[in-house]
Every structure is written in structure tokens, then in C-alpha cells.
Amino acid sequence: MVSQIIIIGGGFGGLAAANELRTNLPSDVKITIVDKKDYFMMDLVKLWIIKGTRKFETSKRPLNTIVKKGIDFVNEQVASIDTNQKKVKTTTKEFSYDYLIVAAGVELAPEKIPGLSANGMILYDLEHASKIRQKILDMKSGKIAFAITGMPYKCPPAPFEAALIINSMLQETGTRKNISIDFYSLGPITLPAAGPEVSKQLLDILESENIKFHGSCKTISVEKNLLKFEDKSIANFDLLIAIPPHKAPQVIYDAGLAQEGTFISVKRDCKTQFDNVYAVGDVTNMMVTDKIAVPKAGIFAEGQGVAVAQDIISQIRKEKTNSIFEGKGGCFVEMGTTAGYVYVDMFAEPNPITRLDKPAPEHMEEKEQFEKERIEKWL
Numbered sequence: 543m544v545s546q547i548i549i550i551g552g553g554f555g556g557l558a559a560a561n562e563l564r565t566n567l568p569s570d571v572k573i574t575i576v577d578k579k580d581y582f583m584m585d586l587v588k589l590w591i592i593k594g595t596r597k598f599e600t601s602k603r604p605l606n607t608i609v610k611k612g613i614d615f616v617n618e619q620v621a622s623i624d625t626n627q628k629k630v631k632t633t634t635k636e637f638s639y640d641y642l643i644v645a646a647g648v649e650l651a652p653e654k655i656p657g658l659s660a661n662g663m664i665l666y667d668l669e670h671a672s673k674i675r676q677k678i679l680d681m682k683s684g685k686i687a688f689a690i691t692g693m694p695y696k697c698p699p700a701p702f703e704a705a706l707i708i709n710s711m712l713q714e715t716g717t718r719k720n721i722s723i724d725f726y727s728l729g730p731i732t733l734p735a736a737g738p739e740v741s742k743q744l745l746d747i748l749e750s751e752n753i754k755f756h757g758s759c760k761t762i763s764v765e766k767n768l769l770k771f772e773d774k775s776i777a778n779f780d781l782l783i784a785i786p787p788h789k790a791p792q793v794i795y796d797a798g799l800a801q802e803g804t805f806i807s808v809k810r811d812c813k814t815q816f817d818n819v820y821a822v823g824d825v826t827n828m829m830v831t832d833k834i835a836v837p838k839a840g841i842f843a844e845g846q847g848v849a850v851a852q853d854i855i856s857q858i859r860k861e862k863t864n865s866i867f868e869g870k871g872g873c874f875v876e877m878g879t880t881a882g883y884v885y886v887d888m889f890a891e892p893n894p895i896t897r898l899d900k901p902a903p904e905h906m907e908e909k910e911q912f913e914k915e916r917i918e919k920w921l
């Protein structure tokens with residue numbers, strides 16, 4: 543009899559899976575989320591903190607409210623995973639599992655680029671969001687550089703959204719004409735996973751706002767006011783806003799779920815090589831073609847979490863199981879007061895379908911709804 547399902551991570555993937563499981567399984571099946579954080583806040587709020595429309599304190603939601611739904615919550619770091627004994631150890635506790643869902647997301651690894659932490663702001667770092675805002679408001683003239691220094695990274699459009707939001711902040715403060723914005727990316731085009739057409743549409747939007755995109759720039763180090771690239775070219779800046787390389791949490795490598803520096807390789811069923819161990823969301827690498835992987839986005843982590851939950855539910859009910867990740871969804875591209883929307887159908891035949899819907903105020907409202915609906919449903 544199945545008695546315990548453990549979920550590592552109370553983010554998009556973990557919360558979606560836990561809710562789907564709880565709605566469909568009897569109460570004698572225990573469902574437990576383990577997270578080192580005691581709150582949930584969507585990463586997209588970080589952009590609103592930069593914009594000044596949100597604060598961290600009023601945007602985070604306590605994770606322990608899931609207890610009222612019959613989902614257990616353990617606020618501790620997972621220190622080890624034993625896939626032979628089917629056990630997970632946290633700082634002070636040990637749990638046996640019948641099924642394990644690894645939804646641990648990614649960690650930022652700025653240390654992989656020498657000089658980055660000392661000389662630049664990290665866009666995805668929560669503590670840097672309000673500092674970036676203040677720097678933008680204080681800046682009177684000079685050069686802003688954005689740099690994508692590692693791939694894959696979370697939410698491919700997010701750095702471009704940040705550039706467009708900051709562009710509109712500078713327009714409001716009247717300083718934009720004295721400040722240049724340059725964008726240096728490791729990728730050859732703006733959104734490689736969305737393909738050349740969508741990338742060109744985004745490029746046109748950036749150019750119309752006088753944001754210069756420079757592709758195939760591999761940052762090898764950062765010095766004071768200076769980016770250095772592999773091809774020996776350099777770029778000066780007064781303010782650097784960087785997206786650092788990403789890595790999986792250490793416990794994933796220690797458990798043998800992925801090789802150091804990589805992510806957990808899964809197919810559309812999200813099964814790992816270990817018995818009854820699934821992996822979903824940013825911590826995974828799910829290839830679509832030999833070159834393109836499913837982007838690291840909350841909407842996909844959610845879809846994978848639900849697919850895995852349905853597979854486990856069918857197994858427990860002894861029904862036929864063939865639940866796989868559908869691969870459809872999209873991300874908003876916020877530009878200040880309006881937003882565009884990148885729609886993706888990753889596994890469409892014969893090729894993935896991608897589309898960028900034109901910027902419109904409605905998409906901005908939909909983005910706010912996207913957050914609200916999920917918080918209401920999950921917590």
C-alpha cells in the first residue's frame with residue numbers, strides 16, 4: 543500500500559503536483575512538501591520590485607498554509623536522497639517515500655564567472671531587486687549593460703522584460719536620453735528556444751526602444767566597469783545587470799540524479815533512472831529536438847508537476863498509466879505598462895510552434911491574473 547509521497551520543493555512544480563495529488567487521492571496517502579524556504583513567491587514579482595509596484599514582504603505567501611488542505615509541510619533543507627533505501631534526509635528528520643517528486647528548481651552560480659559578483663548586479667537575486675531599482679532611479683547618465691552569461695537560464699524572456707521595464711522607468715524619470723542600454727547574450731539570437739521568427743520580433747521591439755542587442759557574446763570575466771568576452775572583445779558599463787549561469791542544488795549531484803553542473807535528464811514522462819523517482823521543472827533537462835530543450839519556466843514546471851501527479855494517481859488506482867507532459871504554454875513579455883505573450887507548443891509535429899502575440903494592456907492584466915489564480919488554487 544502506498545503511504546507516503548515526498549515532494550522536494552514548494553515552487554511551481556511542487557505545489558502543482560501536491561494539489562493535483564491531494565485532490566485525487568484518499569487521505570491515508572500522505573503527501574509532504576519539503577522546502578528550505580517557508581514561503582512561495584513567483585520569481586516574476588522580482589521584476590515588479592524593480593518597477594516599484596510590489597514589495598517582497600507583501601508578495602510572499604507562507605507555505606505552511608497548505609497544511610489546511612491536508613498536505614504536510616516540512617520547512618527544512620533536504621540534505622540527502624537515498625534512492626536505494628527510498629529515503630530522504632533533512633537537517634533533522636528522515637522520511638521514507640513510496641514516490642519521490644524532485645521539484646527543487648535551480649540555484650544561481652555567479653561564481654562561475656570571475657568578477658561577476660563583485661562588479662555587477664544579479665537580476666534574479668531577490669536581494670538585488672530593490673538595489674537595482676534604486677540604482678536606476680539614481681542614475682543620471684551613462685551605460686547600462688545586460689549580460690546573459692550562462693544557458694539555459696530561467697524564463698528566457700525575463701531579462702528582456704527587465705531591460706524594457708528599466709527603459710520605461712528611465713523614460714519616466716527623464717534620464718533615458720542620457721543613458722544607453724546594451725544587451726550582451728551568450729545566445730546568437732534573442733530567444734533561441736522560440737526560434738528565429740519570434741527572436742526577430744523581439745529584436746524589433748528592443749531596437750524600437752533603442753536597446754542594442756549583441757548576440758554570441760560569451761562573458762569570460764568581469765572587471766570594474768568592464769565585461770570581457772571570449773573573442774577578446776570588451777564592453778564598458780556603468781551598471782551591469784547580469785543573469786549568471788545556473789546549476790542544480792548540490793543534493794541532486796550527491797544523489798547521482800545528474801552530473802555536476804548539469805540538470806536531471808528526463809523524457810516527457812519525467813521519470814528518472816531511479817525507481818519511483820520523478821523530476822519536474824527547472825531542475826530538469828527535457829530535450830525537444832537534439833538542439834532545443836523545454837525552457838525553464840514556471841508554466842512548464844506546473845505542467846510537468848500535474849502530469850507526474852496524474853501518473854502516480856493512476857498507478858495507485860491501478861489504472862493504465864501513460865501520463866506525459868503536454869508541452870504547451872507561454873510566457874509574458876512585460877514592457878512597462880503593456881505586455882506581449884510568447885506562446886509555445888514544444889512537441890507539436892513536425893516542429894515546435896512558437897508565436898509572439900503583440901504587446902497589449904490585456905496581456906499585462908493576464909500576467910497579474912496568472913499569479914493570482916495560482917496562489918488562490920495552490921495555497
Ligand SMILES: Cc1cc2nc3c(=O)[nH]c(=O)nc-3n(C[C@H](O)[C@H](O)[C@H](O)COP(=O)(O)OP(=O)(O)OC[C@H]3O[C@@H](n4cnc5c(N)ncnc54)[C@H](O)[C@@H]3O)c2cc1C
Binds near residue numbers: 550553578873
Ligand atoms: C525574473 C523572473 C521572471 C519569471 N517570469 C516567469 C513568467 O512570467 N512565467 C513563467 O512561467 N515563469 C517565469 N519565470 C520562471 C519561473 O520562476 C521558474 O521557471 C519556476 O519557478 C520553476 O519552478 P520549479 O518548481 O521548477 O522551481 P522553483 O519554483 O524554483 O521551486 C524550487 C523550490 O525548491 C526548494 N529547494 C531547492 N533545493 C532544496 C533543498 N535541498 N531542500 C529543500 N528545498 C529545496 C527551493 O527553496 C524552492 O522553493 C521567471 C523567472 C524569473 C527569474
